[in-house]
Amino acid sequence: MPASVTPLYFFIVSALIFAIGAAGVLIRRNAIVVFMSIEMMLSAVNLTFIAASHYLNSLDGVLMVFFVMTVAAAEAAVGLGIFVLLFRGRKTIRVDEINLLKW
């Protein structure tokens, strides 16, 4: 890796991806897309961990990434299951139409 590439580049990229993901979570209506946005946020965090791990000469970040990926996989399985059931019940997976949890 060229020496001119400082960790700051990695952090900026990961911050951008994280922000795009967060915006997607907030504004997209399709639950699948919201879910993908969440995966993007997780990936952004992973990128930060890897970069920091490299520059600090430590394996702690890499270890953390494995955990995050495991959790993301489990979460994807559970989340997709929920969406399938939701679709069966309500014939939609648009999050703005699923607002039962209120007064």
Place this chain on the structure above:
Amino acid sequence: MIDLVWLIPLFPAVGFLFNGLIGKWLDLDKRVVGSVACLALGLSFLFSILIFFSLLKLPPEARAAVPDKVLFDWIVSGDLKTVIGYKVDPLSIVMALVVSGVSFFIHVYSVGYMHDDPGFTRYFAYLNLFVFMMLTLVLANNFLLMFVGWEGVGLCSYLLIGFWFDRDAPANAGKKAFVVNRVGDFGFLLGIFLIFANLGTLGFNEVFAKAPSLDTVTVTLITLMLFVGAAGKSAQIPLYVWLPDAMEGPTPVSSLIHAATMVTSGVYMIARCHLLYSMAPISMAVVAIVGAATALYAASMGLLQFDIKRVLAYSTISQLGYMFLAVGVGAFSAGIFHLMTHAFFKGLLFLGAGSVMHAMSGELDMRRMGGIWRRVPITFVTFLVATLAIAGIPGFSGFFSKDEILWQAFSSTHGHVYLWVVGAVAAGMTAFYMFRLLFVTFLGQCRASEEVRKHIHESPPIMTIPLMVLALLSVIGGYVGIPHILGGRNFFHEFLAPVLGGLPEGTGHTAFSLVRPVFASGGAAVGSGVNMELLLMGVSVAVAIIGISIAFYLYIWKTEVPKRLGERFKTIYTIVFNKYYVDEIYEACFVNSTKKLGTFLWRRFDDGVVDRSVNLVADLMLWLGSVLRRIQTGYVQSYALGIILGAVIIIIFLIR
């Protein structure tokens, strides 16, 4: 033996627990319930007698100094140390004897009288509880335990007046008695507080030992407060109104509680505190004046009543007035003497009235009686004995005690000639209304309906035997205190002297001599002593005979005269017949204003302030909720926005 004094109140307590808890539960036979109740009282009476005799064996000066029997510490808190302890001295043992003895005979009588009542077990449980409380009251060695007994007898009085609580009149009478007694008890309690605040102790021995250190104002205040309590319990002006209504209870209850024992506890309490009263001449004067006024006032109300139990009730109030007159003029042992003889003859009068009711199918109005003496001979004779005793005919117990009170009212340094006059007039009235009662009830024409007339019968022996025993006591009860002037020996005073001191001596100032030195009572007349006493005795006997003669003239000889007199003096007749409208005045002044205050507090304060402020808080919360719940949109993304904004704010805050 004297150490076993705690057994005296224990037996009725056990009887109460047995009948009250087990008797009802097991639905025991009436014979078992009655026997247990009577046995408890019999044992109590037996132990009172045994302790009385072991007290007699002691030399007179040691009798008042018997150490208290302390069972255990009761309340120990800060400066206050109270024990459950019993005091044995001549005064308390005389009271214990009277209470347990009279109670025993009335219990026996009740077995017959209440035989067909469905509340038989409950009745005897209450009655035993009453005797337990009464014995606690008279045997207590401190003010607080006495107060427990004092409240306890009030409770039992309430329970027994309202014994037939399914009818309105007894239930209301019970409430009235309880409420009026609360007024008196409040005074008593204030008196106890004052004693504790000033002397730091409540034990009788300690209080009376430290009493001389009190100043006159304090001791006057204490004694007046105690007298308020006594006036409530013993039905004196102005708190007497509950006693006539208390006649709604079963007749043996009227006899036991509202004639012989409970109502006399005020007299006992003042006699017990005689040291305090002796230090407060003004209180003594108040006691004497209230007593004399009550004696006259209540007697006047008794003149015109037609309900036999009401006549006896007013008579009781009047006789209690005599007792207060006695203790008020410093003749404490004379007051206790009259208390004892009164317990005998008034208890008997009520039991006799109960026996008459039994014979007359529950009739109480003497206008529908008459001429029944042949059919109920034992009741008639015993009633006659009691009437002679209360009228003060020489030879019967009432003569000795009443005459002594009148003589003391005249001659004591605390006494006054007017007190004597009032007492003598009341004695004449007593003789009149008692013989009016006797004549109208037992003699003359029978005015009962055919139906009732057929059923007139003498009561069973279980009721007549107590009548005969009490009749015997009504005769001989007076012979323990024959005045010296008649060549007797006043055993009763000699026995009580270690506690109550001798008869009052002519020393010191009194309220009367301070106020009106000219009329400084009969104190001056003591000089002419012997003849004066005999003269006054003659006068009081003459007054009694005049009263009886008038009764004879009006109700046997010229029976149409009373009606004419009633029409001639219609205004006075109406006022007295309606008991001076005191109940109505109290109703208007105190009862209604209290009700109005209650309604005001209910409507304005409770509904308007308390409830409204509570509701206001609740309404505020409801409104707040209705606004704030809009935040809960149900959209997952708005929650996510919240989370992200929150995280951003925290991060901004952290990295700054």
